[in-house]
Amino acid sequence: MGAGFGGLQAAQKLKKAPVDVTVVDRYNHHLFQPLLYQVATAVLSPGEIATPIRSVLKGQNTTVLLAEAQSVDLQRKVLVCGGGEIAYDTLVLAAGATHSYFGHPEWSQFAPGLKTIDDARNIRERILVALEAAEREPDPARQREWLTFVIVGAGPTGVELAGALAYMTRHSLPKEYRRVDVSKARVLLLEGLPRVLNTYPEELSERARRDLENLGVEVRTGTMVTAMDDMGVSVGDTRIAARTVLWGAGVAASPLARTLGVPLDRAGRVKVEPTLHVPGHEDVFVIGDLASLLQDGKPVPGIAPAAMQMGKHVAKNIRLRLEGKPMEPFHYVDKGSFAVIGRGSAIGVLFDKVRVRGFLAWSMWLGIHLTFLVGFRNKAVVLVQWAYTYLTRRRDVRLITGLHPQKLPSMQRTLPTVPPVAKEEDAAAFPVRRAGDNEPAPLH
Amino acid sequence: MGAGFGGLQAAQKLKKAPVDVTVVDRYNHHLFQPLLYQVATAVLSPGEIATPIRSVLKGQNTTVLLAEAQSVDLQRKVLVCGGGEIAYDTLVLAAGATHSYFGHPEWSQFAPGLKTIDDARNIRERILVALEAAEREPDPARQREWLTFVIVGAGPTGVELAGALAYMTRHSLPKEYRRVDVSKARVLLLEGLPRVLNTYPEELSERARRDLENLGVEVRTGTMVTAMDDMGVSVGDTRIAARTVLWGAGVAASPLARTLGVPLDRAGRVKVEPTLHVPGHEDVFVIGDLASLLQDGKPVPGIAPAAMQMGKHVAKNIRLRLEGKPMEPFHYVDKGSFAVIGRGSAIGVLFDKVRVRGFLAWSMWLGIHLTFLVGFRNKAVVLVQWAYTYLTRRRDVRLITGLHPQKLPSMQRTLPTVPPVAKEEDAAAFPVRRAGDNEPAPLH
Numbered sequence: 001m002g003a004g005f006g007g008l009q010a011a012q013k014l015k016k017a018p019v020d021v022t023v024v025d026r027y028n029h030h031l032f033q034p035l036l037y038q039v040a041t042a043v044l045s046p047g048e049i050a051t052p053i054r055s056v057l058k059g060q061n062t063t064v065l066l067a068e069a070q071s072v073d074l075q076r077k078v079l080v081c082g083g084g085e086i087a088y089d090t091l092v093l094a095a096g097a098t099h100s101y102f103g104h105p106e107w108s109q110f111a112p113g114l115k116t117i118d119d120a121r122n123i124r125e126r127i128l129v130a131l132e133a134a135e136r137e138p139d140p141a142r143q144r145e146w147l148t149f150v151i152v153g154a155g156p157t158g159v160e161l162a163g164a165l166a167y168m169t170r171h172s173l174p175k176e177y178r179r180v181d182v183s184k185a186r187v188l189l190l191e192g193l194p195r196v197l198n199t200y201p202e203e204l205s206e207r208a209r210r211d212l213e214n215l216g217v218e219v220r221t222g223t224m225v226t227a228m229d230d231m232g233v234s235v236g237d238t239r240i241a242a243r244t245v246l247w248g249a250g251v252a253a254s255p256l257a258r259t260l261g262v263p264l265d266r267a268g269r270v271k272v273e274p275t276l277h278v279p280g281h282e283d284v285f286v287i288g289d290l291a292s293l294l295q296d297g298k299p300v301p302g303i304a305p306a307a308m309q310m311g312k313h314v315a316k317n318i319r320l321r322l323e324g325k326p327m328e329p330f331h332y333v334d335k336g337s338f339a340v341i342g343r344g345s346a347i348g349v350l351f352d353k354v355r356v357r358g359f360l361a362w363s364m365w366l367g368i369h370l371t372f373l374v375g376f377r378n379k380a381v382v383l384v385q386w387a388y389t390y391l392t393r394r395r396d397v398r399l400i401t402g403l404h405p406q407k408l409p410s411m412q413r414t415l416p417t418v419p420p421v422a423k424e425e426d427a428a429a430f431p432v433r434r435a436g437d438n439e440p441a442p443l444h
Numbered sequence: 445m446g447a448g449f450g451g452l453q454a455a456q457k458l459k460k461a462p463v464d465v466t467v468v469d470r471y472n473h474h475l476f477q478p479l480l481y482q483v484a485t486a487v488l489s490p491g492e493i494a495t496p497i498r499s500v501l502k503g504q505n506t507t508v509l510l511a512e513a514q515s516v517d518l519q520r521k522v523l524v525c526g527g528g529e530i531a532y533d534t535l536v537l538a539a540g541a542t543h544s545y546f547g548h549p550e551w552s553q554f555a556p557g558l559k560t561i562d563d564a565r566n567i568r569e570r571i572l573v574a575l576e577a578a579e580r581e582p583d584p585a586r587q588r589e590w591l592t593f594v595i596v597g598a599g600p601t602g603v604e605l606a607g608a609l610a611y612m613t614r615h616s617l618p619k620e621y622r623r624v625d626v627s628k629a630r631v632l633l634l635e636g637l638p639r640v641l642n643t644y645p646e647e648l649s650e651r652a653r654r655d656l657e658n659l660g661v662e663v664r665t666g667t668m669v670t671a672m673d674d675m676g677v678s679v680g681d682t683r684i685a686a687r688t689v690l691w692g693a694g695v696a697a698s699p700l701a702r703t704l705g706v707p708l709d710r711a712g713r714v715k716v717e718p719t720l721h722v723p724g725h726e727d728v729f730v731i732g733d734l735a736s737l738l739q740d741g742k743p744v745p746g747i748a749p750a751a752m753q754m755g756k757h758v759a760k761n762i763r764l765r766l767e768g769k770p771m772e773p774f775h776y777v778d779k780g781s782f783a784v785i786g787r788g789s790a791i792g793v794l795f796d797k798v799r800v801r802g803f804l805a806w807s808m809w810l811g812i813h814l815t816f817l818v819g820f821r822n823k824a825v826v827l828v829q830w831a832y833t834y835l836t837r838r839r840d841v842r843l844i845t846g847l848h849p850q851k852l853p854s855m856q857r858t859l860p861t862v863p864p865v866a867k868e869e870d871a872a873a874f875p876v877r878r879a880g881d882n883e884p885a886p887l888h
Binding site: 027028029044045046047048052054055058059063064065066067128129132135136173175176177178179400 | 471472473488489490491492496498499502503507508509510511572573576579580617619620621622623844
């Protein structure tokens with residue numbers, strides 16, 4: 001149920017069990033979410049980090065259905081989907097997480113988050129359109145607004161986006177714009193807590209902050225956004241004028257959790273037993289970002305490796321239960337985690353002990369992510385793309401596929417009516433800009 | 445003006461001329477249109493056949509503006525864009541072509557054409573959603589409707605789409621679906637004229653038809669579509685029930701041509717002088733698919749090589765004009781053209797003489813298209829993708845990124861309410877399909 005890291009792993013590990021598996025997902029692809037920020041920042045194409053679920057589960061005891069799960073009826077043992085219901089004997093819920101705007105759902109229109117391919121395309125287009133708008137905008141103050149990017153939340157997603165944006169504006173793109181100095185773009189990373197990447201040791205947070213600042217990111221910790229509209233954000237009494245605001249802050253469990261009618265934690269996740277099933281319902285398991293589980297007093301983190309371990313474990317417990325044996329408690333093994341800051345810079349913790357940073361951490365991050373990227377073809381393609389990006393510093397997956405006039409009100413002002421000018425046959429141009437025409441009109 | 449093959453070539457060849465060039469395009473990327481059908485059929489990602497215009501023209505005497513050209517005012521010498529006007533001394537119009545539905549603009553909602561990246565994504569999603577719907581549909585008659593694909597028009601685009609769809613359904617995907625035999629999908633190619641690819645010699649048309657039929661395409665020439673809705677098409681009195689109809693037929697010049705107020709041909713293209721300028725306006729050139737020009741009694745074809753030659757020539761004429769010299773007439777050199785039918789199968793004509801077909805033509809097509817693909821990175825990535833697709837027959841860029849319930853009315857019927865069933869503890873399943881549950885309910 002749900003073909004993220006957890007659900008897919010569970011389905012794969014049930015391959016040889018005497019069961020019939022149905023995977024229900026509202027998309028037809030498994031998404032390699034840890035690389036989604038590279039789609040949003042024009043390094044990779046969506047198809048390069050997504051694999052059709054059907055391809056992955058081909059030829060095994062699994063039916064794949066494209067449908068949106070809406071609620072669970074524990075009494076009748078059915079999963080209610082858009083368009084109908086699916087009966088289950090055993091249910092594995094792996095519906096993941098969505099954005100949380102801390103009680104301000106209206107902010108979602110101004111500050112898109114990054115969870116799906118459409119999110120990534122949306123963010124990519126917003127960034128690119130802002131740069132195009134800056135190029136067309138003659139008023140320096142308004143140009144600055146288009147060149148100011150605010151990222152709210154300095155967790156891994158916020159840090160990755162901020163680092164990539166700073167690198168992109170400083171190193172990849174400046175030469176391509178003629179009227180605006182893209183390298184002067186401001187990238188602000190706002191975080192309510194006292195430090196960035198707060199799940200990492202303090203020393204690594206400090207290093208990440210330094211690396212971000214070296215890239216050109218303005219990091220502001222202990223800073224809560226109090227208001228937001230399409231012209232910027234407010235931090236208490238301070239106003240930051242910015243036409244592009246991105247959301248890397250709150251994460252909330254899928255609303256599917258609420259329909260279970262069982263105890264949830266503060267983030268809306270289902271409090272599961274150590275065996276990963278819902279209290280009182282041995283036939284309903286919850287894994288991945290949707291599950292809330294304490295281990296040695298610490299929560300199991302909402303990251304891909306934890307979801308995969310849970311998926312594998314739940315498959316084991318389902319088999320044990322079929323054999324009439326007692327289920328085993330899940331034990332999360334923290335092999336490590338990484339956060340990327342930019343080209344050649346990352347931080348990481350291995351086996352809850354070893355701390356790595358800088359180029360070493362970045363190389364390890366690269367290797368690990370290539371290893372886990374699903375599907376042979378994607379790996380080769382991503383490797384080529386990364387090698388190219390690393391060698392040339394270019395970011396070429398820059399697609400604006402529609403015009404969004406609603407996003408670009410100032411364009412209406414930046415293209416002035418050009419008065420007919422006396423013919424200057426010798427100064428023919430293709431098609432604009434007349435020789436000697438130096439008025440401050442923006443399109444000359 | 446317009447960053448297709450013609451406009452981009454003109455801008456590049458003016459690099460060293462004493463002029464200031466402005467390229468206006470409503471998208472920020474140059475699109476390698478000959479490979480667009482591979483995006484529509486899940487082989488390539490959009491980013492792999494598109495290059496940012498800014499990257500291509502970086503560091504030269506060119507300003508790139510993201511804006512939609514709306515009309516030309518020949519008297520005032522301005523190009524009117526969404527949001528303002530741009531004055532010109534010399535104008536090069538290279539706005540290309542769009543779809544023509546032969547007087548039935550309402551058909552565009554049922555049968556999308558293939559000109560832009562959004563078109564390709566739309567077609568890809570329609571094909572994939574149709575296969576998902578077929579997998580969920582229990583009624584055999586309705587399943588057949590989802591598995592029937594009609595392509596209207598057997599020009600290069602229609603033939604490429606039909607061939608790719610037939611190959612995809614017969615060889616790439618069948619193993620991935622459990623309830624439906626995707627290899628039974630019908631692919632119909634309808635053409636009003638007596639033969640497919642009618643711009644090619646009759647012998648090659650025949651070969652293309654045979655190759656298409658061998659792939660499984662039902663080719664029907666001399667067949668005019670007379671009506672269309674979201675359930676299929678009518679051909680005279682005959683009704684073809686099909687949930688997916690694609691448009692590869694008419695091409696019409698950009699509506700920009702009409703705003704010039706000069707003579708147009710029947711397809712709405714501007715009749716240009718042999719020097720490529722508009723009659724009576726030596727400062728306005730029209731190139732590419734927007735230009736209508738007869739050479740030795742035959743029209744210069746609306747294909748990429750012709751547009752590129754025109755772009756190059758117009759740059760030359762602009763330079764000659766600046767130097768006060770007479771402009772030279774354009775002479776199209778037909779180096780050849782190809783149409784792909786499927787894996788290992790194509791037809792082509794070289795230098796208006798040599799006819800090639802089969803694997804040889806296909807290999808030449810591959811090599812030529814790789815050579816002309818803009819940008820080093822794209823070439824490497826496309827090569828990897830093609831090698832992968834060729835070796836594995838897989839098509840993995842299969843993204844459905846949104847749910848489109850409006851397209852899937854039958855889904856509402858296919859997911860029945862499952863009545864509560866007596867507990868069968870031993871036959872636990874994950875999560876659906878109970879052992880021994882063999883009623884014709886579709887989700888069991």
